[in-house]
Amino acid sequence: MTRTLVWVEHDGASIKDATLSAVTAAAQLGEVHALVAGHNIDGVADEAARITGVARVLKAEGAAYAHGLPENIAPLIAGLLADHDAFLAPATTTGKNIAPRVAALMDVAQISEILSVEGPKTFTRPIYAGNAIATVESSDARLVITVRGTAFAKADPTGGEAPVESVAGPGDAGLSSYQGADIAKNERPELTSAKIVVSGGRALKDAETFAATITPLADRLGAAIGASRAAVDAGYVPNDYQVGQTGKIVAPQVYIAIGISGAIQHLAGMKDSKTIIAINKDEDAPIFQIADIGLVADLFTAVPELAAKV
Amino acid sequence: MKILVPVKRVIDYNVKPRVKADGTGVDLANVKMSMNPFDEIAVEEAIRLKEKGLASEIVVISIGPAKSQETLRSALAMGADRAILVATEDQAEPLAVAKIVKAVADEETPGLIITGKQAIDDDSNQTGQMIAALLGCGQGTFANAISVEGEAVTVTREIDGGLETVKLALPAVITADLRLNEPRYASLPSIMKAKSKPLTTKSPADYGVDTTPRLKTLKVSEPPMRSGGVKVADVDALVAKLAELGVA
Ligand SMILES: Cc1cc2nc3c(=O)[nH]c(=O)nc-3n(C[C@H](O)[C@H](O)[C@H](O)COP(=O)(O)OP(=O)(O)OC[C@H]3O[C@@H](n4cnc5c(N)ncnc54)[C@H](O)[C@@H]3O)c2cc1C
Ligand SMILES: Nc1ncnc2c1ncn2[C@@H]1O[C@H](COP(=O)(O)O)[C@@H](O)[C@H]1O
Numbered sequence: 001m002t003r004t005l006v007w008v009e010h011d012g013a014s015i016k017d018a019t020l021s022a023v024t025a026a027a028q029l030g031e032v033h034a035l036v037a038g039h040n041i042d043g044v045a046d047e048a049a050r051i052t053g054v055a056r057v058l059k060a061e062g063a064a065y066a067h068g069l070p071e072n073i074a075p076l077i078a079g080l081l082a083d084h085d086a087f088l089a090p091a092t093t094t095g096k097n098i099a100p101r102v103a104a105l106m107d108v109a110q111i112s113e114i115l116s117v118e119g120p121k122t123f124t125r126p127i128y129a130g131n132a133i134a135t136v137e138s139s140d141a142r143l144v145i146t147v148r149g150t151a152f153a154k155a156d157p158t159g160g161e162a163p164v165e166s167v168a169g170p171g172d173a174g175l176s177s178y179q180g181a182d183i184a185k186n187e188r189p190e191l192t193s194a195k196i197v198v199s200g201g202r203a204l205k206d207a208e209t210f211a212a213t214i215t216p217l218a219d220r221l222g223a224a225i226g227a228s229r230a231a232v233d234a235g236y237v238p239n240d241y242q243v244g245q246t247g248k249i250v251a252p253q254v255y256i257a258i259g260i261s262g263a264i265q266h267l268a269g270m271k272d273s274k275t276i277i278a279i280n281k282d283e284d285a286p287i288f289q290i291a292d293i294g295l296v297a298d299l300f301t302a303v304p305e306l307a308a309k310v
Numbered sequence: 311m312k313i314l315v316p317v318k319r320v321i322d323y324n325v326k327p328r329v330k331a332d333g334t335g336v337d338l339a340n341v342k343m344s345m346n347p348f349d350e351i352a353v354e355e356a357i358r359l360k361e362k363g364l365a366s367e368i369v370v371i372s373i374g375p376a377k378s379q380e381t382l383r384s385a386l387a388m389g390a391d392r393a394i395l396v397a398t399e400d401q402a403e404p405l406a407v408a409k410i411v412k413a414v415a416d417e418e419t420p421g422l423i424i425t426g427k428q429a430i431d432d433d434s435n436q437t438g439q440m441i442a443a444l445l446g447c448g449q450g451t452f453a454n455a456i457s458v459e460g461e462a463v464t465v466t467r468e469i470d471g472g473l474e475t476v477k478l479a480l481p482a483v484i485t486a487d488l489r490l491n492e493p494r495y496a497s498l499p500s501i502m503k504a505k506s507k508p509l510t511t512k513s514p515a516d517y518g519v520d521t522t523p524r525l526k527t528l529k530v531s532e533p534p535m536r537s538g539g540v541k542v543a544d545v546d547a548l549v550a551k552l553a554e555l556g557v558a
Contacts, residue, residue, distance in 0.1 A: 104443035109524035292539035
């Protein structure tokens, strides 16, 4: 029986959706054990125990594990891997930070951002900004994997009743300390799990214009807001709005790209959306080559009109 | 303090990669190659630290085919001092690259190692974290800003919810994100000068590292293709389409 260990991503209060996709991927490999690490995490551990498909919850309580510091957490996971055949983390910034450190400690070649499980050691993953899909087979004794959230269905967060057991690790490695975070409070749906995403690009001019143009439409549609790198670099919106090869990967029911040209690095983050809509004044913009519905128009007249009519 | 910067030669980010018809990989014949964009940012950051008097020497290293010399020369032209080419025809995986960089770091004892956050060809996003693991030092990944003070470095990181700040003891590994800085262009005189900067060639065996891939690539295929759909005439037609989709 293959035993897998899944990293439970949480903010101290609740579990992030990306974890549920990682549980689904792990269940395709074997029995799923969920690792909840942090400080004051009893509630999160109980939440993990209710996820359908989780057979056991391992709870590592301690201040050293509170902020996902990989220097402290990777040795904990490496220790637990003595009893597991695979470690899977969601391909979030936390998962991407921790998993390779675990892999190196275990002398394993990590498989990043898997899209599917093809066999006990065989997976598909995107390369070259998603312009190619590689099928790779691991030759290592253990697997270390990150899971692309949009590629796997979410496990049911209720219905399970796994036992919770405490585990201990080496604690604080003394290499790093958490200083603080600047996390914007966002009342909108979360970008990576929203059903509708409205994204703006460089054409939105500045932060005020971006907000005045994109927000009313997103409000009317109950949508999350995304952006191109150009819009983030220019300071229209914070970094965590970036969709793309090196930003967030989204696959909503409807993705509306406004004043975005459609560079391959942007497409890498949204081309698995169910329906893509593009509004751009340049009829030759590359975004129209993949958009299901295109509107060639000046966004500064079209978007307010659209917001008024939906 | 010395800074070590690993740089990778990859397909230029403006080129659209094409999958080879036989499914063995991506066609790189006659394709423009450049330094991985994140590695340019890493080199730039090292140069800025040196310009501020916080670093004494910048050593760049590339693991790859002989042509990676061009990538190293570009880094030297930007302002790095010295280069090491670890020549191999194998597609060195992040773990093997990390082992080589670790061995070089043992010899060079840098205070900081700055890598790119991700190579835009394999999109692994692993190497920096692996180097830190092997060296047993701290890692500041996806760096948006860094500041070196005494024996520590403070790193502001781009994370899913916004920004986070961590403090690491030196030596440490940093991985550069897009907004850490804007890399400079090398001037013609500095390109000329770079030709005479020292470049040493080594092999993985010199560092006792086996670069045979652990992951076997069984197949490389095209992703499902999307094709353009319809263009609508005006906002009313778009509203009608949205209504059909059940979102408006
Ligand atoms: C290493 C690397 C990683 C990257 N990662 C990402 C990533 O993760 N995500 C990402 O998005 N990009 C990424 N990029 C950047 C990418 O290459 C493009 O530069 C970027 O996506 C362009 O953003 P844009 O479409 O908003 O801007 P532009 O390309 O400038 O396009 C603006 C568009 O707006 C249209 N427009 C202008 N005015 C109007 C108007 N009034 N009405 C309607 N339309 C108008 C124009 O016709 C144009 O098509 C990356 C680049 C590199 C090198
Ligand atoms: N072959 C290589 N030679 C030098 N540096 C590399 C190599 N491969 C990866 N790197 C470094 O590691 C970073 C992350 O790469 P990756 O883990 O492959 O996404 C890159 O941005 C480089 O700084």
